[in-house]
Amino acid sequence: MAKKSFTSAQDLLEGLKDDILYLLLTVLAHREKQRLPNIAKMSREDLVLELALLESGTRDIVARLTALDDDGSGSRSFPNALAAMNREGLEAKKADELKTQVKAYRGAINDLKVNHRNSYISHVREFAEAVPRIVDKPVRFEASAGLAVNVLDALMGRQVGYRFRVGSQEPEIDLRARLSA
Template structure:
């Protein structure tokens, strides 16, 4: 598996986390018991933290980290090197606020930063960084990729990319 394959897989996980977070928020009002509501609140916040962590690790600039920086240094791709570098720099720039969230709110709990029990909205910065990451992968692959999610043979195939853009479930 190449570094580009690994980043593409990570992008799928990020898109799936965003999709799942959005669907859980929609279902909050339908929670039949307080215990189920409380469980959904915990799951929502855990998904949000995982989303931030996944984006932040792709923006890591250490030499030994499997990241976008490593893709630029060691990766092979079909797209133009100049275009890939430009798209990577855009992702890294858009991921900066997400890195700050990771450092201050999740990893190190900056003084005065409290964990929340109430569901948190998906940060716009995380959405923009994700869109940029998907664009980077398309450029590196030389073609747009589809990201789908299917939980079983009787359920529809979900287009994660279109769902991200629409903010709601979009069947493939």
């Protein structure tokens, strides 16, 4: 029987870093677009389209945040990264500390998972409304996004930098600093 191969902890952590980088970029875009900076120039149709895109961004953010908690085999997530670290010989005391943080993340995003993803995105109920909720029932995902950043810091054993460059002529964006401001 062939030995089952596992992804290394380092590979999972690097992938999670990329996932969170894109998550933070999406959170920044959402924050900026949510301000509706061009509302004075918008037609009503433009406003509706902008709100639909904001709703779509919210769904993407929620999906990314909940994916970080996926413990299914082959998923790139905090639980699976921790499992890989344990397989590779993580010290018991550190493993317990990290397990507590990963479990706290699971608890923190449970509301997003149950009340938003499961009923409105992934497992849409028969009579669910399809209208955007961005105005009347905005989804509060900011604290969960911040916690995701902190959990990856703990797993990697250092503060992770999230920098993004739009192009060669623009200055680099420090997403961590920009979003905490």
